[in-house]
Amino acid sequence: MRVFKDLLRQPAALFGLVVVLLVIVTAIAAPWIAPFNPDEQMFDGLTLEGAPLPPGGQFLLGTDTLGRDLLSRLLFGARTSLIIGLVANGIAVTIGLLIGILAGYLRGFVGNLLMRFTDLMMAFPALLLAIVLAALLRPSLWIVAMVIALVNWVQVARIVYTETRGLVERDFIMAQRSLGAGHRRILFVHILPHLMPTAIVWGTLGIATTVLLEATLSFLGIGVQPPQPSWGNIIFESQSYFQAAPWLVFFPGAVILLTALSFNLVGDALRDILDPTQRGRG
Numbered sequence: 001m002r003v004f005k006d007l008l009r010q011p012a013a014l015f016g017l018v019v020v021l022l023v024i025v026t027a028i029a030a031p032w033i034a035p036f037n038p039d040e041q042m043f044d045g046l047t048l049e050g051a052p053l054p055p056g057g058q059f060l061l062g063t064d065t066l067g068r069d070l071l072s073r074l075l076f077g078a079r080t081s082l083i084i085g086l087v088a089n090g091i092a093v094t095i096g097l098l099i100g101i102l103a104g105y106l107r108g109f110v111g112n113l114l115m116r117f118t119d120l121m122m123a124f125p126a127l128l129l130a131i132v133l134a135a136l137l138r139p140s141l142w143i144v145a146m147v148i149a150l151v152n153w154v155q156v157a158r159i160v161y162t163e164t165r166g167l168v169e170r171d172f173i174m175a176q177r178s179l180g181a182g183h184r185r186i187l188f189v190h191i192l193p194h195l196m197p198t199a200i201v202w203g204t205l206g207i208a209t210t211v212l213l214e215a216t217l218s219f220l221g222i223g224v225q226p227p228q229p230s231w232g233n234i235i236f237e238s239q240s241y242f243q244a245a246p247w248l249v250f251f252p253g254a255v256i257l258l259t260a261l262s263f264n265l266v267g268d269a270l271r272d273i274l275d276p277t278q279r280g281r282g
Contacts, residue, residue: 016265027078034072080230091149096156104164197274205267
C-alpha cells in the first residue's frame with residue numbers, strides 16, 4: 001500500500017501507471033470492445049482501387065491492406081504483446097533470480113561455472129541471438145516468449161549474483177549458520193526476501209524491453225505469425241504502404257512506444273521507492 005501511495009505522488013509514474021492499466025484493461029476486454037472481428041476482411045474496407053481506407057467514419061483508425069479494421073487488430077494485438085511480455089519476462093526473471101542466487105550463495109566451482117555461463121550469454125547480442133533462435137524454431141506465440149526469455153535473463157542473474165554475494169557476508173546470515181539453519185532456510189527465508197525488490201523492479205522494466213523485442217522479431221517476420229495480430233507484425237504487413245498509408249505504421253508504432261515508455265516510468269519509480277540508495281537522486 002505504501003508503494004502504491006508513493007507511486008501516486010510522482011506525476012511521471014502516475015502517467016505510466018494509468019497507461020499500463022489502460023493497456024491491460026483494453027487487452028482483456030478486446031473481444032467486447034473491438035468494433036469488428038480482427039481477421040474479418042470487410043467488403044467496404046478498401047477503396048475502389050484496392051487501397052486501405054484512411055482513419056474516419058466507421059473505421060476510426062482506418063483499415064489495413066486486406067480491408068481489416070486497424071483498431072480491432074491493435075486491441076487484439078495488445079493481448080498478444082502483453083502475454084508475451086508478461087510470460088517471457090516472468091520466465092527471464094525467474095531464471096536470472098535462480099542462477100544469480102545459487103551462484104552468489106554457493107560460490108566456489110559451481111558459482112564460477114554459473115557466472116561464466118552467464119558471461120558467455122552476455123557476450124552474444126540479444127537481438128542477434130533471438131533472431132537465430134526464432135529462425136531455427138517454428139515461430140508461434142509461446143515459442144517467441146521462450147526465445148525472448150532465453151536472451152533476457154542474464155542481466156537479472158548478474159545483479160542478483162552481486163547482491164547475494166553481499167548478503168551472505170551479513171551478520172544475520174552468519175548468525176543463522178551458527179544456529180544450524182539449513183541452506184534451504186537461509187536461501188528462501190532470509191536471502192530471497194531481500195532480493196524481491198530487485199526482482200520486482202527488473203520484472204517491470206523488463207516488460208518494456210520484452211514488448212520492444214517481440215515487436216522487432218514480428219517486424220522481421222520471425223515473431224508471432226499472421227493472422228494472429230501483434231503490434232510488430234501489423235507494422236511488418238504494412239511496411240510497403242508506409243508512404244501511401246502512413247497510419248498503418250504510425251498507430252502501432254505509437255502504442256508500442258507509449259507502452260514501453262509507461263512500463264519504464266513505472267519501473268524507474270519502483271526502483272526509487274524500493275531501493276533506499278536511489279532515493280533523492282535525480
